[in-house]
Amino acid sequence: xxxxxxxxxxxxxxxxxxxxxxPNAPSPEDECVVLLHGLxxxxxxxxxxxxxxxxxxxxxENFDYPSRRHGVAELAEIAVGGALDRCEARRPRTIHFVxxxxxGILVRYYLKHHGLAKLGRVVMLAPPNQGSExxxxxxxxxxxxxxxxxxxxxxxxxxxSIPLQLGAVDYPVGVIAGTxxxxxxxxxALPSPDDGKVSLARAKLEGMSDFLSMPVSHPFxxxxxxxxxxxxxxxxxxxxxxxxx
Numbered sequence: 001x002x003x004x005x006x007x008x009x010x011x012x013x014x015x016x017x018x019x020x021x022x023p024n025a026p027s028p029e030d031e032c033v034v035l036l037h038g039l040x041x042x043x044x045x046x047x048x049x050x051x052x053x054x055x056x057x058x059x060x061e062n063f064d065y066p067s068r069r070h071g072v073a074e075l076a077e078i079a080v081g082g083a084l085d086r087c088e089a090r091r092p093r094t095i096h097f098v099x100x101x102x103x104g105i106l107v108r109y110y111l112k113h114h115g116l117a118k119l120g121r122v123v124m125l126a127p128p129n130q131g132s133e134x135x136x137x138x139x140x141x142x143x144x145x146x147x148x149x150x151x152x153x154x155x156x157x158x159x160x161s162i163p164l165q166l167g168a169v170d171y172p173v174g175v176i177a178g179t180x181x182x183x184x185x186x187x188x189a190l191p192s193p194d195d196g197k198v199s200l201a202r203a204k205l206e207g208m209s210d211f212l213s214m215p216v217s218h219p220f221x222x223x224x225x226x227x228x229x230x231x232x233x234x235x236x237x238x239x240x241x242x243x244x245x
Contacts, residue, residue: 028057038101068149177203
């Protein structure tokens with residue numbers, strides 16, 4: 001499942017995929033995609049993804065949630081539960097998720113404790129699925145809690161790590177992890193390769209359907225055109241394009 005890819009050609013005006021959708025799959029108009037941003041970010045950071053998904057015909061719920069005010073358990077109810085309520089109001093046949101960083105952990109936490117009959121596919125961008133050493137090494141510094149809130153302390157690799165308590169997934173998940181960093185200070189806490197917040201190894205998840213490493217950094221992965229094209233491909237087919245020309 002591990003693989004690297006080159007940038008895919010992107011044409012935002014196209015309505016079809018480069019590869020056919022899976023047989024008997026509903027059309028995008030019947031599918032709602034929930035977008036969940038990362039820690040200390042906002043829905044605005046997922047805006048480009050929302051625009052592209054909408055242009056491809058998907059219903060989109062780009063949900064803004066107070067990531068620095070609560071722990072993972074409460075945020076999962078607020079963010080995932082709240083976004084699902086909005087999606088359900090549109091009566092979709094299928095509900096997908098595309099997440100950045102903490103957003104992926106919220107989806108894992110929610111689905112571990114709740115059923116979702118309409119669940120489709122999940123794409124996680126730069127998720128700390130096995131925690132991050134950045135929390136271990138920098139979590140005790142003054143101001144860390146002010147910047148990252150309660151959830152920021154729960155994403156480490158030691159005792160109390162929420163991601164390490166969630167176990168394997170049994171639903172379709174594609175993970176895209178970055179291998180470039182724009183934060184050399186935080187990267188000193190991480191085994192290489194890393195994206196400046198999460199190492200490649202700790203982004204992986206037991207039970208995931210597919211995995212890609214791409215030359216992108218943690219803060220900007222969700223805005224990268226090649227990453228977005230891979231997201232679209234996974235939502236449509238359940239797989240990424242490996243070694244694309």
